[in-house]
Amino acid sequence: RMPILEQCYNLMDFEAVARRVMKKSAWAYYSSGADDEITMRENHSAYHKIWFRPRVLVDVETVDLSTTMLGTKVSIPFYVTATALGKLGNPEGEVVLTRGARKHNVIQMIPTLASCSFDEIVDAKEGDQVQWLQLYVNKERSITKRIIEHAERRGCKGLFITVDAPQLGRREKDMRSKFSDVGSNVQNTSGDNVDRSQGAARAISSFIDPSLSWKDIPWFKEVTKMPIILKGVQRVEDVIQAIAYGVDGVVLSNHGGRQLDFARSGIEVLAEVMPELRRLGLDKKIEIYVDGGVRRATDIIKALCLGATGVGIGRPFLYAMSAYGLPGVDRAMQLLKDEMEMNMRLIGCSSVDQLGPDLVDTRGLSMH
Numbered sequence: 001r002m003p004i005l006e007q008c009y010n011l012m013d014f015e016a017v018a019r020r021v022m023k024k025s026a027w028a029y030y031s032s033g034a035d036d037e038i039t040m041r042e043n044h045s046a047y048h049k050i051w052f053r054p055r056v057l058v059d060v061e062t063v064d065l066s067t068t069m070l071g072t073k074v075s076i077p078f079y080v081t082a083t084a085l086g087k088l089g090n091p092e093g094e095v096v097l098t099r100g101a102r103k104h105n106v107i108q109m110i111p112t113l114a115s116c117s118f119d120e121i122v123d124a125k126e127g128d129q130v131q132w133l134q135l136y137v138n139k140e141r142s143i144t145k146r147i148i149e150h151a152e153r154r155g156c157k158g159l160f161i162t163v164d165a166p167q168l169g170r171r172e173k174d175m176r177s178k179f180s181d182v183g184s185n186v187q188n189t190s191g192d193n194v195d196r197s198q199g200a201a202r203a204i205s206s207f208i209d210p211s212l213s214w215k216d217i218p219w220f221k222e223v224t225k226m227p228i229i230l231k232g233v234q235r236v237e238d239v240i241q242a243i244a245y246g247v248d249g250v251v252l253s254n255h256g257g258r259q260l261d262f263a264r265s266g267i268e269v270l271a272e273v274m275p276e277l278r279r280l281g282l283d284k285k286i287e288i289y290v291d292g293g294v295r296r297a298t299d300i301i302k303a304l305c306l307g308a309t310g311v312g313i314g315r316p317f318l319y320a321m322s323a324y325g326l327p328g329v330d331r332a333m334q335l336l337k338d339e340m341e342m343n344m345r346l347i348g349c350s351s352v353d354q355l356g357p358d359l360v361d362t363r364g365l366s367m368h
């Protein structure tokens, strides 16, 4: 029998239910990673190589999980990252995530390839709720310019340019399912004819410009006043380059293991990046985010200890939304809050600004 919502006690439980209730092709699209899925598996297991060095006898009666991301105060240091094709999992699509994010005062990143239209997702927000835009850059720059200007006008507070996908990775599970209802599930493509023989991902991505380069960054800065963040950076040299180009943030990410197989996990890259930025006195010049494989609040805490401002979470909210709709998303976020509050107490921290490298033992990471 299918577990009821109250029987989901952690984020992995939602995945198990989603796998059973979702359409096979939809499950294939959400769950797949590139090639042998080694990076996808590593994303979560890399967190298992980091151990805590808790402090004792600290007053942790009240714990404050709130922090600031790109100028926005949030209740807990994660955001809902951009994941395409929300209607594959839930007929209402991304607006379900908008409502969940609202309830928990976290930020939602809107994907270029959402199933709902961009305006539907913006219209679903309430009050001073904050959203960011994830951008796939179109070969036709006038289209991209229009998308950016529209997002800024509609109040988006961050432009996350995806830089790890000049070509979409081969997600073989997805390709095998030869996805057929792509057309009806995506709104924001360039209107190109889609080739459906290669799975959902490839069918919807043919407009992405593989010639995008550092030379284009000044153009984005002219087009918008929104903070610019590069999503998908994987080495310290590129973080330093981003700082030189006046970029406001980077997401250390491998696209949930869906692009380059054998890319390192975001947390592993973070452990390389932060000491080097500190050595060069650059660590305050840019905000560093991490995504991929974050499933437990201890994962969030570890990333913050290593210097991340926040983490992105993708699949778990898709699975929660697919299995149980908004109540599922709500419960998934609440579980993370409960887990984080408890674990902050157990490591001896009453607020996120107390999290630092002294609280983790990273000797198990492969960089050592």
Ligand code: FNR
Pocket (backbone or CB within 6 Å): 029, 030, 031, 043, 081, 082, 083, 084, 111, 112, 113, 134, 162, 231, 253, 254, 255, 256, 257, 258, 291, 292, 293, 294, 312, 313, 314, 315, 316
């Ligand atoms: C993604 N991701 C993604 N990233 C992006 O920049 N544009 C996109 O359209 C998508 N689409 C997308 C669809 C699906 C189904 C998944 C699972 C992921 C990547 C996403 O933003 C993020 O990097 C990862 O999902 C983080 O890993 P976890 O939390 O899913 O393990």
